[in-house]
Amino acid sequence: MRHIISLLMENEAGALSRVAGLFSARGYNIESLSVAPTEDPTLSRMTLVTTGSDEVIEQVTKQLNKLIEVVKVIDLIDGNHIERELMLVKIKAIGADRDEIKRLVDIFRGSIIDVTDRSYTIELTGTSSKLDAFLENIESSAVLETVRTGASGIGRGDWVLRV
Amino acid sequence: MSVELTGAEITIRCLQEEGVECIFGYPGGAVLFIYDELFKQDKVRHILVRHEQAAVHAADGYARSSNKVGVALVTSGPGVTNAVTGIATAYMDSIPLVIISGQVPTNAIGLDAFQEVDTVGITRPCVKHNFLVSDISELAVTMKKAFYIASTGRPGPVLVDIPKDVTQQKAVFDYPDKLSMRSYNPVVKGNAKQIKKAVDLILGAKRPVVYTGGGVILSDAAKLLTDLTKMLNYPCTNTLMGLGGFPATDKQFIGMLGMHGTYEANMAMQYCDVLIAVGARFDDRVIGNPKHFSNENRKIIHIDIDPSSISKRVKVDIPIVGNVPDVLKELIRLLKDTEGEPDQNALREWWNQIDLWRARDCLKYDRASSIIKPQMVVEKLYEVTKGDAFITSDVGQHQMWAAQFYKFDKPRRWINSGGLGTMGFGMPAAMGVQLANPRAKVACVTGEASIQMCIQELSTCKQYKLPLKIVNLNNRYMGMVRQWQEFFHGNRYSESYMDALPDFIKLAESYGHVGMKIEQPEDIEGALKEAFKLKDRLVFLDFMTDQTENVFPMVPGGKGLSEMILV
């Protein structure tokens, strides 16, 4: 099953490599990882998307908690949450395709943020599966470049992750 | 204004503040300023080893035998890479160490400078935590954190990497007495509800087993564990790391369990209905095939300070995260307050069953053999030292025989590398033990292959007059490898014969020690007695043992606990 692990850790050099090292050393999957400082600059917030059986995910959370620099760990899948990922994608757009693509971008509530006479660069946010769905609707040979941030997530309502 | 000290002075002052009396190390360019400060003081004694691996093993033996934090000091680059084996050894067995390593100056980091390695990167997977001190103002607090992290929670090695320029810079020395870290707060007390549930389960047991490991030794909980077990009259088994946690001469002790555990311990473990696991981590060498283990129904209580040790390989019913002594105290208190008591009829039946398993006499060997049996050497060592020595070992068959035949009644007397299984550990670890316990009898039970992996330390032993007794069970084979080749690889003894052995007697003598070669079973006892009479000399006892002897019982890889190969 897919899990979205969200954690707060000390914003220190090397903290990221401890997390990445843990995943590779113990053979856990990482689908995506995103990290940036929070409103408190001494803390970073990381979102990790991973898959695994319940036993594996239990170990993943325990092992993450064990890292000295990690302050708090939650699995967003345990409650109501919102997930968003940002994608920038450059698509070949010539002739009749240009209108077709523009319609598709509208349907997915994306925006075209750069244009040439042969391509569009599109910005799209949403759940990772929405971004996948968008790409599935574009012929793969037309996709020139994709850049995705990996998912970020946050709990709904009063559910907050803070120190 | 307060005086400023250099980074090197601060480093040494921190050690003094921590009450460190003895460190193990080897100098080099990056740590020269620290060595200079060592030279100028006399509170911290420095032991010069002959290889950095040995420095860490010695600090490790020091820590294991004394429950103090062991400290090693090495230079950058090769000093660090040599130390890695020692660090990983301590990490796998959860031993509290602080390793101080020199680093190239901060402005040279990343430039492939002379003797530069990414120390923090190389050691990251085998330390509890590590630090690169890039600013002198953080040196003292980092040292404080290192000692704190190493010795609290589940202990482990912590490395502090100090660039050379930081050892020269100056700062006011201010050693914090207290630390609070928002990201590190090990649990101590167990959850009261869980402990209550455990009490009910314990009292309801019909076929109970108390299974304890390194956590009992590490937390100095042997006394409490023994009290609890005696109070209940339940059988007790120890892991290789847990020996001495419960007195081996007590009739409730059913021996070590696991791959080379006793028949009775493994059978009891497999067929118990309530398992009380204390500071043990259900290692693969302990429960064998986990599927086979789960075939039998039993309820498991697991006390461990590290949540990640719980339900890792075996699902447990009542997890209790906490420090062993705190949890045991609470358990004992509740048990005393409860009306109920164990079902004595069921318990009697269970003991009868265990006695039947015991009657299998799984550790028997040919005592009348005309060739020295290694088991007999360990038995005699036990008798001659009256069970009161510190025994270190290397890795192989000799390690298993030492564990099976030396009856450890006290904790911290059995010192070996269980998790990493590091050949070369025994002698340097024994040096650390002897330095922590200057008057104690210290013996290293080793094999002719293992001892050669840190043989250079005979020189260190000479310099510091460490009167170790090296008990070399010389079977001219990497015996443990040979045994697996015999059992599982059609007697093809690929590269396991130890050819071209040195004359260990002459070798020992060349370092100024005493050497003895023992070839007859009837000479074992006399030689050991003579060796221990030489109170201030290292004696290398080279026992010519039976080359074909194997360690029994044995649970082959992938097999279940009850599927032992017996003699």
Ligand SMILES: Cc1cc2nc3c(=O)[nH]c(=O)nc-3n(C[C@H](O)[C@H](O)[C@H](O)COP(=O)(O)OP(=O)(O)OC[C@H]3O[C@@H](n4cnc5c(N)ncnc54)[C@H](O)[C@@H]3O)c2cc1C
């Ligand atoms: C050749 C060879 C053969 C071996 N054969 C066997 C064998 O037959 N039988 C055997 O048992 N082992 C054997 N081993 C050793 C094995 O590999 C493991 O090292 C060992 O079984 C682990 O012991 P343990 O479970 O006690 O855990 P340890 O590694 O000692 O871990 C201690 C546990 O206690 C916990 N702990 C630490 N401090 C505390 C505290 N204060 N409070 C609560 N919990 C705490 C830790 O979190 C950890 O889970 C062998 C090794 C070698 C090299």
Ligand SMILES: Cc1ncc(C[n+]2csc(CCOP(=O)(O)OP(=O)(O)O)c2C)c(N)n1
């Ligand atoms: C550093 C290291 N290399 C290899 C091994 C694998 N190994 C385990 S036991 C053993 C043989 C040990 O031989 P010896 O020291 O003579 O002990 P014996 O088994 O004969 O008692 C080997 C090679 C190891 N444990 N450690």
Ligand SMILES: [Mg+2]
């Ligand atoms: Mg041998």
